[in-house]
Amino acid sequence: MSTDGTRVAIAPEVDEHIAAAVSGAGGRLVDLDDAEVLVWLGGHEDFPPLPDSVRWVALRLAGIEAFIDAGIIDDARVWTNASGFYAENVAEHALALLLAGLRRVPEAVRDGWDKEPIDTAVRSLHGSTVGILGAGGIARSLIPRLRACGAQVVAVNRSGRPVDGAAQTLPADRLAEVWGRVDHVVVAAPSTAETRHMVGVAALAALPTHAWVVNVARGTLVDQAALLDAVRSGSIAGAALDVTDPEPPSPDDPILHDPRIIVTPHVANPSSGLTRTLAPWIAENLRRFRSGAEMLSTVGPDSRY
Secondary structure, eight states, X not given: OOTTOEEEEEESSOOHHHXXXXXXXXXXXXOGGGOSEEEEOSOSTTOOOOOTTOOEEEESOSOOHHHHHTXXXXXXXXXXXXXXXXXXXXXXXXXXXXXXXXXXHHHHHHHOSOHHHHHHHOOOSTTOEEEEESOSHHHHHHHHHHHHTTOEEEEEESXXXXXXXXXXXXXXXXXXXXXXXXXXXXXXXOOOTTTTTXXXXXXXXXXXXXXXXXXXXXGGGBOHHHHHHHHHHTSSSEEEESSOSSSSOOTTOGGGTOTTEEEOOSOSSOGGGHHHHHHHHHHHHHHHHHHTOOOSSEEOTTOOO
């Protein structure tokens, strides 16, 4: 390594938070043609050709399926994504959505002092069981928040390896057992061919009628037409979505107009503050890159997420 700082390019535009993090961790900013490291803050559509000098690419996103599908991620260098880096933000938003639904906050805002129907519909999170589908970083941040509210958690991950704080952890191949054991569901799994519509007709029918479904992962993980039918029929109590399929939804999409469905515009991890949140993790990985230590959130061409 050069003693005058690891050469880092930030593209497609230099961001002040990332630039400060790079400088503080022993890097110096250069153009891509001269870089050892690329911090890519764009999407897959305009990803540039990489010079041979680039030995590490840091992507700003946790969900990198588009990069993988496009064949961008190779095995010629180290690649990292932002898996787990935004977990605190997303967990906080998931809890807010679940509580807003259970406590009927949207109805109170919309209808004012309409006490009888709101009063009789309010439910408590305390004493309930919440299923978290995808027990990664978001789940690890969400579980203590749910437990602080008096709820217990059934976590689902690929391996079934126990997750700290969960009352029970099930492997993904036992997902069908979850619906009858939980009161509510938070979807926090990666988007893969296997997870598409993991919350579908059968799952929604098996959930209790008081259930709320919260999705802070990707819109494709929930069968949105089936979800709308389940809410309209009273099969479940409601849904809270920070992600939709497609995204954004069209202005006349019925999910935007059903009073039992809360939709926020993909702001669990706000884009406006993304680089501020990402910056400390870039700095930590740059320190590890410079010292030859194991890096955080590495991915490869065969990664699922």
